Amino acid sequence: MSHIQAVHRLIEEKSDLFTDMSDRIWEFAETAFLEKHSSEYIISKLEEQGFEVERGVCGIETAFVATFGSAKPIVGFLGEYDALPSLSQEKGIAEYKPIASGGNGHGCGHNLLGTGSFAAAVAVKDYMEENNVIGTVKYFGCPAEEFGDGKAFMAKAGIFDDLDFALCWHPAPINSVFKMDVLAINQVYFRFKGRSAHAAASPHLGRSALDAVELMNIGVNYLREHIIPEARVHYAVTNTGGDAPNVVQSNAEVLYLIRAPRVSQVQSIYERVCKIAEGAALMTETELEIVFDSGSSDMIENHTLDAVLDENLRKLDPPKFSKDETAFAVAIRQNVIRRREEHLMGERD
Ligand SMILES: [Zn+2]
DSSP: OOHHHHHHHHHHHTHHHHHHHHHHHHHHOOBTTOOHHHHHHHHHHHHHTTOEEEOSGGGOTTOEEEEEOOSSOEEEEEEOOOBBTTOOOOTTOSSOOOSSTTOOBOSSOHHHHHHHHHHHHHHHHHHHHHHTOOOEEEEEEOOOSSSSOHHHHHHHTTTTTTOSEEEOOOOOSSOSOOOOOBOEEEEEEEEEEOBOOBTTTOGGGOBOHHHHHHHHHHHHHHHGGGSOTTOEEEEEEEEOSOSOTTBOOOEEEEEEEEEESSHHHHHHHHHHHHHHHHHHHHHHTOEEEEEEEEEEOOBOOOHHHHHHHHHHHHHSOOOOOOHHHHHHHHHHHHHHHHHHHHHHHHHHO
């Protein structure tokens, strides 16, 4: 029996455990950093399987690391389990039916995400035990995949430092190795503070924060020609300073997202955007506050590992679906199309 068949058999043997876990996490449906029941459930199952678990790593209650073994190489699996707001849905039915109106739900399959990585970690551990393989397998419980970047805090705290490599995955309509470079990003608020005045009676006394926002945006739009074409800079005016044109707006705010292939490129564009904001404040005699909200580095792909994964995935047969499973998928698709048509008709009316 090949290694792949052996691991496949180990997964099949515990398939009930994995299916139950997926169902439970679907029901818990907890959003970013609040995945208390989901993480506790996975921890309890990891402990049952012989893993040692360190809870609440890097000061985050729902982040954890489970370890089996102690020697090199150290192989990691990343597991996530956060839900999204307003996507509550009863399990096992093809029609849209929220459990609680406005409640949370799993939009892109994060009930499967942490579970699939759990299955992989357990199968590798079982394989190591059966075949006396030396090494360490770790399961990383990573909060906040949807938004909030739980893994960024874990990386910063050095949680992944001793790894030889880690594998992650995401549910998708196709079974393949993900080849996707992800841009680095900075998310920053620029807040301007001016002086209010009546715009008709005494405009000379006012200093407009909205003018500063507009001038900043014009400056950044001129900047575009002189940055790398792969960069993406977009903004939204998050505070216009009010809805009265006859009042000089004393406060205004614009939110910028600055993206580029490498984090160093984002940083240099960000510094230039900050200079433009300072220029806009100077032109309008307003005060500027820069609030750095969040940022993520680019994802560096390991192409060698991709090739190994691809080669092994091709050796497995594609998943087989029963008649019932195919009919269920068709029903979901039909319902999605029907709901989209209803939505479009509603927009036309
Ligand atoms: Zn997702």
